[in-house]
Amino acid sequence: MIIDCHGHYTTAPKELMAFREAQLARFADPGKPEAALADISDDAIRESIESNQLKAQRERGADLTIFSPRAAGMAHHEGDEATSKAWARACNDLIHRVVTLFPDNFIGVCQLPQSPGVPIAHSIEELERCVNELGFVGCNLNPDPSGGNWQTPPLIDKAWYPFFEKMVELDVPAMIHVSSSCNPNFHATGAHYINADTSAFMQFIQGDLFKDFPDLRLVIPHGGGAVPYHWGRYRGLADMLKRPPLSEHVMKNVFFDTCVYHQPGIDLLFRVIDIDNILFASEMFGAVRGIDPETGHYFDDTKRYVDALDIPAEDKRKVFELNARRVYPRLDVALKVKGK
Amino acid sequence: MIIDCHGHYTTAPKELMAFREAQLARFADPGKPEAALADISDDAIRESIESNQLKAQRERGADLTIFSPRAAGMAHHEGDEATSKAWARACNDLIHRVVTLFPDNFIGVCQLPQSPGVPIAHSIEELERCVNELGFVGCNLNPDPSGGNWQTPPLIDKAWYPFFEKMVELDVPAMIHVSSSCNPNFHATGAHYINADTSAFMQFIQGDLFKDFPDLRLVIPHGGGAVPYHWGRYRGLADMLKRPPLSEHVMKNVFFDTCVYHQPGIDLLFRVIDIDNILFASEMFGAVRGIDPETGHYFDDTKRYVDALDIPAEDKRKVFELNARRVYPRLDVALKVKGK
Numbered sequence: 001m002i003i004d005c006h007g008h009y010t011t012a013p014k015e016l017m018a019f020r021e022a023q024l025a026r027f028a029d030p031g032k033p034e035a036a037l038a039d040i041s042d043d044a045i046r047e048s049i050e051s052n053q054l055k056a057q058r059e060r061g062a063d064l065t066i067f068s069p070r071a072a073g074m075a076h077h078e079g080d081e082a083t084s085k086a087w088a089r090a091c092n093d094l095i096h097r098v099v100t101l102f103p104d105n106f107i108g109v110c111q112l113p114q115s116p117g118v119p120i121a122h123s124i125e126e127l128e129r130c131v132n133e134l135g136f137v138g139c140n141l142n143p144d145p146s147g148g149n150w151q152t153p154p155l156i157d158k159a160w161y162p163f164f165e166k167m168v169e170l171d172v173p174a175m176i177h178v179s180s181s182c183n184p185n186f187h188a189t190g191a192h193y194i195n196a197d198t199s200a201f202m203q204f205i206q207g208d209l210f211k212d213f214p215d216l217r218l219v220i221p222h223g224g225g226a227v228p229y230h231w232g233r234y235r236g237l238a239d240m241l242k243r244p245p246l247s248e249h250v251m252k253n254v255f256f257d258t259c260v261y262h263q264p265g266i267d268l269l270f271r272v273i274d275i276d277n278i279l280f281a282s283e284m285f286g287a288v289r290g291i292d293p294e295t296g297h298y299f300d301d302t303k304r305y306v307d308a309l310d311i312p313a314e315d316k317r318k319v320f321e322l323n324a325r326r327v328y329p330r331l332d333v334a335l336k337v338k339g340k
Numbered sequence: 341m342i343i344d345c346h347g348h349y350t351t352a353p354k355e356l357m358a359f360r361e362a363q364l365a366r367f368a369d370p371g372k373p374e375a376a377l378a379d380i381s382d383d384a385i386r387e388s389i390e391s392n393q394l395k396a397q398r399e400r401g402a403d404l405t406i407f408s409p410r411a412a413g414m415a416h417h418e419g420d421e422a423t424s425k426a427w428a429r430a431c432n433d434l435i436h437r438v439v440t441l442f443p444d445n446f447i448g449v450c451q452l453p454q455s456p457g458v459p460i461a462h463s464i465e466e467l468e469r470c471v472n473e474l475g476f477v478g479c480n481l482n483p484d485p486s487g488g489n490w491q492t493p494p495l496i497d498k499a500w501y502p503f504f505e506k507m508v509e510l511d512v513p514a515m516i517h518v519s520s521s522c523n524p525n526f527h528a529t530g531a532h533y534i535n536a537d538t539s540a541f542m543q544f545i546q547g548d549l550f551k552d553f554p555d556l557r558l559v560i561p562h563g564g565g566a567v568p569y570h571w572g573r574y575r576g577l578a579d580m581l582k583r584p585p586l587s588e589h590v591m592k593n594v595f596f597d598t599c600v601y602h603q604p605g606i607d608l609l610f611r612v613i614d615i616d617n618i619l620f621a622s623e624m625f626g627a628v629r630g631i632d633p634e635t636g637h638y639f640d641d642t643k644r645y646v647d648a649l650d651i652p653a654e655d656k657r658k659v660f661e662l663n664a665r666r667v668y669p670r671l672d673v674a675l676k677v678k679g680k
Binding site for chain 1 (some may be wrong): 490538570607628
């Protein structure tokens with residue numbers, strides 16, 4: 001089977017954004033009424049999925065998407081802790097409804113209620129709710145809840161440890177995924193996302209996070225940011241900084257997805273990164289939605305690029321299925337329960 | 341001939357750093373004596389170059405390095421405008437001495453006196469001095485003088501225009517090059533540099549800088565950051581944002597160097613980026629100084645990677661020489677004067 005480990009509910013019914021707008025309006029002016037999410041019918045959810053992600057899933061030949069709320073929508077830099085908590089809950093509940101309506105096609109990963117300056121331990125409650133009550137298999141962890149101002153300690157700082165402890169206890173991975181940018185230097189999907197991927201990887205080289213958490217698993221999306229392209233630089237920096245080789249020091253715990261939107265990039269990714277560290281993903285519908293005039297296919301139809309690789313079938317199976325089942329053990333259990 | 345467009349004087353005599361330390365000490369405590377650069381003999385400069393950059397240049401087979409002060413040393417976030425001005429002047433004067441001692445092997449590019457919040461127009465005087473009086477052929481422009489806090493407007497903002505006007509008038513390019521990072525999220529050479537490259541490119545997509553300055557030329561170092569690896573993403577984003585194709589909108593004015601420290605990365609660069617937009621460079625001695633255990637050669641011996649490419653000799657000549665002469669016309673003139 002083919003598992004896409006990185007899909008977002010970017011097509012949620014408009015009531016969700018109306019709720020968000022009302023929520024932020026009240027945050028700006030407490031005299032306004034408390035935001036309430038309007039009723040959304042099952043049909044509206046079905047329609048938003050069937051004509052979009054599910055349609056593309058079928059057309060492109062994937063079976064199951066690990067599905068999370070819209071990443072740019074998380075916007076942890078807006079509002080405060082209570083705002084983010086209510087917003088994460090609303091977004092995650094909607095993902096749960098999608099998964100309930102399409103249990104064979106989607107499985108949930110949650111947005112966390114983060115806010116600048118708020119201890120990450122405050123995000124544990126929502127993670128537990130999503131994993132234990134809603135059957136989610138992972139989370140999206142924002143390394144920069146300030147939205148491009150990067151005022152939070154790096155991921156190797158002990159400030160993050162309470163959350164990593166809980167992840168290990170629940171046996172769920174996190175995708176390291178920033179949200180929108182309020183810094184005009186960083187276009188969200190064109191700079192901030194990629195920079196965050198690159199920065200996180202370098203932080204892992206600098207620190208000893210995986211010595212402290214040998215069972216922690218983190219997915220760096222967008223093909224690992226700039227890392228595979230600069231793999232020699234990172235190997236060299238690890239050496240200069242007297243760190244162990246990357247294969248020992250980082251790559252037992254870190255995985256890259258295949259959200260790289262052209263064949264040469266995918267070719268490079270597979271050339272330099274071990275096959276056990278690559279998870280198939282499309283990010284659809286996400287950063288780039290158009291058709292590549294050079295190929296006549298959608299930029300984010302990443303399955304075509306992987307299909308085109310001249311690698312053994314067993315390697316493709318790892319990337320399409322087995323690696324995801326290993327990195328997301330709760331997904332594996334959920335599939336086995338269904339005899340898959 | 342083989343021109344390395346990106347070399348730094350990372351091996352300057354210790355008197356230079358002593359000056360810097362004294363300068364910052366006085367900035368912190370105005371009761372301290374004014375910093376003065378101790379005398380540095382020609383022999384000390386010769387020694388610092390001959391046993392390092394010149395030795396590597398000869399061993400690796402390059403002829404001429406476009407040479408600038410240590411990038412991490414610029415540290416525009418430290419001190420104030422006067423500090424940066426005196427520091428840039430000292431660093432540039434030392435580059436000039438190197439060039440004077442080794443006129444066949446080095447030509448100068450200057451550090452600018454930038455500071456957070458200080459108009460970029462204040463950098464023009466030093467640019468003019470270096471170009472008109474010292475014979476420099478370009479400059480390093482820091483898009484984030486706040487050192488990882490990114491509080492300056494993006495490069496497409498009109499705040500930068502006075503400087504771009506002067507660059508066009510002087511017919512010199514800039515390399516977009518950040519300095520050290522005071523943000524613990526960003527390791528300087530492992531994250532901040534690469535992120536800045538990526539961010540700058542995305543800014544150029546968003547803006548209309550080259551419509552306003554059709555003759556402006558900017559070099560994005562470190563192989564263009566993450567851009568070639570995500571070339572499909574950038575082509576797709578340009579399309580989504582209703583921008584012209586990258587070949588028209590950005591790539592008439594933007595060039596990538598070859599500071600990518602492994603063969604697969606260089607292969608990708610040449611596969612996706614037009615040959616006219618690639619300039620040979622090593623960044624030596626810079627980010628990574630060790631020997632790659634996989635090849636037995638220095639990571640930053642980038643000439644080996646370019647040599648290994650199966651491309652026409654005329655393309656290699658563009659990358660090794662002709663593109664640099666076109667992007668740095670004052671270099672071309674200086675070479676022609678010597679009959680080269």
